[in-house]
Amino acid sequence: MTTTPTLDTTALAVWMDKAGLPGSGGPMECSFISGGSQNEIFEIRRGDLRAALRKPPQGAPAARDEGILREWRIIHALKGTDVPHTEAIGMCTDASVLGRPFYLMGFVDGWSPVGGKGWPSPFDQDLAARPGLAEQLVEGVVLLGSVDWQQRGLGDLGRPEGFHDRQVPRWTAFFDRIKGRELPGYEEATRWLAERRPLDFVPGIMHGDYQFANVMFHHGAPARLAAIVDWEMGTVGDPKLDLGWLMHSWPEDTAAHGKEGYVDLTGMPGRTALVEYYAERSGRQVDDMDYYQVLAKWKLAIVLERGYQRAGDNPTLQSFGSLVLELMAGAAELAATSDYRGNR
Template sequence: MIDIERLADWLDESGLPGKGEPIEHRHVSGGAQNEIYEIRRGDLHGALRIPPPTAPAARDQGILREWRIIEALNGTDVPHTEALAVCTDPGVLGRTFYVMGFVDGWSPMDPGGWPAPFDTDLSARAGLALRMTEGIALLSRVDWRAKGLGDLGRPDGFHERQVDRWSGYLARVKSRELPGFDVAAEWLRAHRPLDYVPGLMHGDYQFANVMFRHGAPARLAAIVDWEMGTVGDPKLDLAWMLRGWPEDTSEPEAADASYVDLTGMPSRAALIAHYAEVSGRQVDDMDYYDVLAQWKLAIVLEQGFQRAGDNPRLRAFGPMVLDLMRSAAELAGTTRYAG
């Protein structure tokens, strides 16, 4: 729980609305990395994001990283939570935290599946995927240098580092062979994108990390959860979003192709074309990003599987890793892309 009296004093000093008024708050969500509280005080309606007391000390720097990104997005056309204030003094609540505007919307991770009208109106549901695609297309156009994010990542040599970085990551957790790993890794070493235009990227872009406005038509309310945000290659966000996306979403398997029901969504090709139109980037080399995204995700999930113990959710990653790595190797072996 947060210390409301200390928070009130800090809010007063920060010049946010509602000075001197009582604070209403509720715990919205939380885990090992971050907790979120809804805050109401006079005209202030915000969300406070803070690491739990047990989180590693490095999470304070992660919170500052997130803050820098959402603050940089203020004034842009990227749907995001408004950056309101940040606190780096551990004497206030014990950890670094920030307050952002509260988003009046819904998450695809809310229980019960798609809300009305997206549960039955497939034409309306298609708009969800289009708006989500536009979110990262607009993000890729942000002038990250002008926004003071020149030191956020290491854009130079981004692709040259990927195989060594993630191979080393896997070596630290590896306890079994992953068929296809070497094939995909060597293909990635031998190939590069047709062009590489550094840009701001989310790093874990998927339905789980966006919120939509209530009702139709579909409107993206905010991109959220910026823990993996960096300056790199934005097209990797698109490939990450489209992992396992079926080309024909009218087929029955579209309902089970992802953790959400993709029935009625635009095809993979249509979303790639839409991204190209909005972002202004060429997409002829998407096979490269598809291989990288599937190979990288397999490694990330392997870490979870290796520490699963009796956790059924993490143990389920085991066969998923094998499928992803096999798919990455197969795509590397059949792609016509020759970059």
């Protein structure tokens, strides 16, 4: 039986009071929102404060603490930018308070595209309102790429120099460590990526797992992005890889294939139209998008293969097995049919 995680609200209240956070001295309400093996999220209410608390679970690896600090740095740095994000309220690095480092962020009054039973009103019935959902999602990538990350104090968050030179060596080494089976198409996609680079590279903040699952929208139409969330893979790298990550499985014909993913894309623009939307909004060229989409498919296949190799009797991780094969085959197929040269 799974036990719902809890918090020591007395210790949390003491820390909040010492930190001078809103709601000082008042009673606290705490409720668990989500989490498990990944970070736990709780809703905190105290006086006029409504916040979300995010922390690693008690048994998580120590490296997860570094991820929490990384998330905090990013949302704190985004304050005052046009990027929709949660408000950074307070960070606690003292594990003696709640057992692990944690941070408080503003509670988003909005909705998530996943976890429900389809799109909420009016997007469930009004197909004419759905293009805005996709365009706002792409707009998030545009806005991230426009942030002056050095001015925001993120100069040491990642290593943008040589970012693309490291991708193939890093992930092939990772795959060699976890390899448990052959992945058809792996050699072909790896060779193609090793021989190519983007036409240009403008470093910026990248989310690392940018998709509908990691954003929230304001209620009602027209579609408006409320916040980009779950920054545990965030870094300073190439924001265009976020676009590639988003577009690599996006159908060209959403009328025919829009229901095949984890959210229904019916009524939304196709892949080419959204890539062109990004180009128009960002002013960036997109002639090298095949490179980013091959890289995204190839990298995601390797990441998910690790989960599959560790699946045991976990049905979710077991389901990664066929998805990995599909992604790697797709990476190899796109590499074989692309006319993108992008030679080093």
